[in-house]
Amino acid sequence: MEAAIGALSESGWAGATMTVIAERAGVSRGACQHHFPTRADLVAAAVEYVGHQQVEAVIRKADKLPADARRTEAILHMLAGIYLSPVFTAAVQLWVAAVADAELRAQLAPLEARVGREFHRLTVQLLDVDDSDAEVRELIQATLDLIRGLALANLLRDDSARRKKVLHRWSLTLEKALSARRSQRA
């Protein structure tokens, strides 16, 4: 799984052949193919597995989050950390390859939906908000879209200084909007 993510994030869909991935993992091409009939099966499984592992890692670290006013900002940084890892680069490599490949696109669409739902649920849980409120739900979605946009900006260069400021500003704006919803419901 890690070998597939590594090959994909560094060499793209065109470069991440079954042979390259098997070599990187130190297994035979045949062993790879026994578990995953096609390359698309293998990389889709890898993106889902590694993405899920990172969500689990965030949940494990969640009890170390501050309980005070800095909590929202700390959560945004934690979520951004997932998107800044090679699994995001691997996922973007897959997405752009799928633009020209209807078969790959059909395979990735349900995967993207599942991963998207898992990230959304994680964010709702960490922020402890009521997702049945449309305004709250849309603010959470906007937050995840923002973090994805920030991750894209980081592909070419270290964008961490700018990202820190943007996430700080967003966390204040988001917290104000969420507090207003919380007090309206209370």
Place this chain on the structure above:
Amino acid sequence: MEAAIGALSESGWAGATMTVIAERAGVSRGACQHHFPTRADLVAAAVEYVGHQQVEAVIRKADKLPADARRTEAILHMLAGIYLSPVFTAAVQLWVAAVADAELRAQLAPLEARVGREFHRLTVQLLDVDDSDAEVRELIQATLDLIRGLALANLLRDDSARRKKVLHRWSLTLEKALSARRSQRA
């Protein structure tokens, strides 16, 4: 330029060879190479030129924007329109190719900075805000990162219904934050 964007957005960096682009443009490979010594020169010029043209097109349409409360939302939709075009797909194809290619990355970094500044200036101009205010500047940056994230989400499928809701919600939140800054300065 359009041929380069088309080839790049559909076939990626690996597929958008000088021969493919020249064929698509209906010119000889030699004519292409006369103007652009390398493929990286050609595609970088294409992304910058087409991106700039789209900014110009938005400026031309700016006087049709509503002057009332719906203005901010209309501006966000106009900006999202630029990111939803093939030039964004082409740019993402270039970015992911550059992850593994230091030479391409060095060539793209100043281009990305220039295009980023142009989009930022356009947004400041349309929203008619004071960019020397750090809070305003960070809110504008967050808005553009959000729009980039939304564009990425649209690569695999038509995400317009969800995007509309997210942009509506963010336009209300952004407008409230910008108004607060405006009245503090007044």
